[in-house]
Amino acid sequence: MKTILVADDDKNLRRLYKAELEAEGYRIMLAENGLQATDIIERENPDVVVMDIRMPEVDGLEAMAKILKKNRRVPIILNSAYSYFQDDFLTWAADAYIMKSADLQPLKEKIREILCSSATTSAAV
Amino acid sequence: MNIPDSAQSFFSTASLERRIAELTILYEVSCALQKTLDEEKALNTILAGVTAGRGLGFNRAFILLVDSKEEWLEGRLAMGPSSPEEASRMWRELRTKHQTLRELLRSLNESGIRKDLRVNEIISKFRISLADSQNSLIKIMRSREASLAGEDCFLPQNLPMDLSLSQLLGINDFAVAPLYLAERDLGLLIADNAITQNPIDIRNLRLLQIYAQEASTAIQNTRFCSELKEKIELLQSANQAIHESQEQLLRAERLSTIGRMSALLAHQIRTPLVSIGGFARRLMREISPDDPRREEMEVIYSEVGHLERLVGEVLGYSKSSDAERKSVNANALVRSIAASMKEEIDKRSIRAVMNLCPEIPDIEVNELQLRQALMNLIANAIDAMPSGGTLTFDTIADKNYIEIGVSDTGMGIKQEYWNKLFTPFFTTKEGGTGLGLAIVSQVVDNHNGSLRFESIPGQGTAFYIRLAVHPDKKSAAHLSPNI
Numbered sequence: 001m002k003t004i005l006v007a008d009d010d011k012n013l014r015r016l017y018k019a020e021l022e023a024e025g026y027r028i029m030l031a032e033n034g035l036q037a038t039d040i041i042e043r044e045n046p047d048v049v050v051m052d053i054r055m056p057e058v059d060g061l062e063a064m065a066k067i068l069k070k071n072r073r074v075p076i077i078l079n080s081a082y083s084y085f086q087d088d089f090l091t092w093a094a095d096a097y098i099m100k101s102a103d104l105q106p107l108k109e110k111i112r113e114i115l116c117s118s119a120t121t122s123a124a125v
Numbered sequence: 126m127n128i129p130d131s132a133q134s135f136f137s138t139a140s141l142e143r144r145i146a147e148l149t150i151l152y153e154v155s156c157a158l159q160k161t162l163d164e165e166k167a168l169n170t171i172l173a174g175v176t177a178g179r180g181l182g183f184n185r186a187f188i189l190l191v192d193s194k195e196e197w198l199e200g201r202l203a204m205g206p207s208s209p210e211e212a213s214r215m216w217r218e219l220r221t222k223h224q225t226l227r228e229l230l231r232s233l234n235e236s237g238i239r240k241d242l243r244v245n246e247i248i249s250k251f252r253i254s255l256a257d258s259q260n261s262l263i264k265i266m267r268s269r270e271a272s273l274a275g276e277d278c279f280l281p282q283n284l285p286m287d288l289s290l291s292q293l294l295g296i297n298d299f300a301v302a303p304l305y306l307a308e309r310d311l312g313l314l315i316a317d318n319a320i321t322q323n324p325i326d327i328r329n330l331r332l333l334q335i336y337a338q339e340a341s342t343a344i345q346n347t348r349f350c351s352e353l354k355e356k357i358e359l360l361q362s363a364n365q366a367i368h369e370s371q372e373q374l375l376r377a378e379r380l381s382t383i384g385r386m387s388a389l390l391a392h393q394i395r396t397p398l399v400s401i402g403g404f405a406r407r408l409m410r411e412i413s414p415d416d417p418r419r420e421e422m423e424v425i426y427s428e429v430g431h432l433e434r435l436v437g438e439v440l441g442y443s444k445s446s447d448a449e450r451k452s453v454n455a456n457a458l459v460r461s462i463a464a465s466m467k468e469e470i471d472k473r474s475i476r477a478v479m480n481l482c483p484e485i486p487d488i489e490v491n492e493l494q495l496r497q498a499l500m501n502l503i504a505n506a507i508d509a510m511p512s513g514g515t516l517t518f519d520t521i522a523d524k525n526y527i528e529i530g531v532s533d534t535g536m537g538i539k540q541e542y543w544n545k546l547f548t549p550f551f552t553t554k555e556g557g558t559g560l561g562l563a564i565v566s567q568v569v570d571n572h573n574g575s576l577r578f579e580s581i582p583g584q585g586t587a588f589y590i591r592l593a594v595h596p597d598k599k600s601a602a603h604l605s606p607n608i
Binding site for chain 1: 399400404406426437560564
């Protein structure tokens with residue numbers, strides 16, 4: 001079973017994402033901020049990270065930079081209510097940038113796509 | 126003490142009294158003139174001083190002035206009766222009303238300036254070109270000496286009398302005094318005794334000349350004043366304009382604050398909308414299709430969708446990145462970036478060489494991004510040459526593509542790093558961010574361009590960015606080391 005880490009400071013969104021993604025057949029782990037997210041990634045090695053950007057303590061972009069600097073190959077989907085972060089060169093380092101929406105279909109598709117491509121890569125190796 | 130006869134007569138009581146009277150006239154008129162800064166009122170006062178019985182005592186007076194463009198000498202204002210009957214009526218009236226010159230001058234401009242007089246009809250006919258240097262009146266004005274007109278000439282200048290002039294005035298004998306100040310000829314003051322036919326003697330003429338000098342100062346003052354007034358008005362309107370643009374700026378600032386507030390609000394709304402819509406959709410799926418509550422859930426979900434679109438429009442987040450593209454000349458861009466980094470280049474004793482293709486087509490790009498990408502390449506090149514070297518900029522072009530090259534004669538890149546070069550956060554530099562080449566690669570990608578590099582350890586590295594001239598004809602983006 002593939003594991004997905006959802007990092008978001010909004011309690012309701014964590015609950016929604018958990019319910020919706022579990023329904024897709026994934027194991028879900030939750031983080032409330034960037035600090036928790038980096039810890040969980042270190043410990044649990046999830047297959048995909050869905051990362052909010054604006055979070056207290058350590059924000060999503062900082063957390064992503066930390067993870068990438070440690071040379072951890074974990075696919076990261078930035079998921080934000082703010083569009084203007086896309087102008088930040090740092091966001092380009094992410095595997096995808098998906099705007100938050102009540103329609104979770106684009107996010108679910110992106111997760112499937114990433115898992116699918118990493119499956120082929122690992123198969124090839 | 127032996128005083129000569131002439132001096133004796135000069136100091137005689139009658140002579141002294143006359144001089145005192147003359148000085149009094151000048152004093153009174155000068156006082157009255159000081160009270161007005163309006164040119165026409167000043168002219169009226171000057172004329173009154175010339176024609177008042179207690180003033181210079183001429184029957185009529187005329188003022189001619191040089192126009193503002195200094196092209197014409199034109200009649201401006203005149204004063205005096207047109208017939209003996211009118212004269213005796215006017216003078217009687219004046220005598221009963223005003224005891225002194227001061228009283229007359231004080232009340233003069235209260236009743237307004239009379240322009241219906243016959244003399245003003247005469248004055249309006251005076252218009253002499255200043256270019257007419259043979260004209261006797263122009264010559265008198267320029268001589269700056271008062272003149273007495275007789276039957277056939279002006280004295281003492283001995284200039285010929287213009288018959289049309291004596292016909293216009295209706296008299297042969299009149300006095301002319303130039304109005305002037307410093308370098309500037311202002312005009313002429315003409316006075317006559319057309320009603321009483323009293324002769325004008327040399328003393329009257331001399332007094333008129335002195336009087337004209339006083340008048341000149343007054344006229345010039347009013348002109349300075351009106352020029353000043355015009356300038357003040359100009360300043361005031363400029364000030365007004367500044368004030369208005371300041372207000373506009375404030376309004377714009379307020380609007381932009383409102384804009385920022387609504388953007389903030391829109392962002393804040395977005396997150397709860399995701400929860401509302403997301404849960405509504407979940408519930409919707411759990412309710413059976415014939416349950417009427419399902420339709421209600423659908424309303425919630427579709428309305429959330431509507432709100433999300435609305436918020437998105439407010440934030441304009443769906444804007445295309447193409448909107449920020451503009452036409453850019455690659456040579457100009459390279460030169461400008463090189464110039465902006467000149468200090469760093471010079472500091473390392475690096476020689477910069479430009480091999481720019483002279484005829485290069487413009488490219489449609491996001492200038493900010495491409496600039497950032499080139500700056501990153503240049504920064505890497507500089508870092509690769511800590512003890513100097515050559516930094517070369519190339520541009521080449523054909524009909525469809527342009528290529529920008531940045532190459533150095535530095536240490537080169539070890540082959541083992543080649544496949545990690547564009548990975549974010551990969552760096553070989555102490556304190557490097559590892560984002561430089563990742564950004565270059567992303568920028569090239571955003572423009573559907575291609576990026577290649579050549580590197581020989583110990584000899585140097587070159588990076589080439591290739592972009593389509595017409596971006597709609599997409600070229601496949603690829604990253605490939607070209608060995």
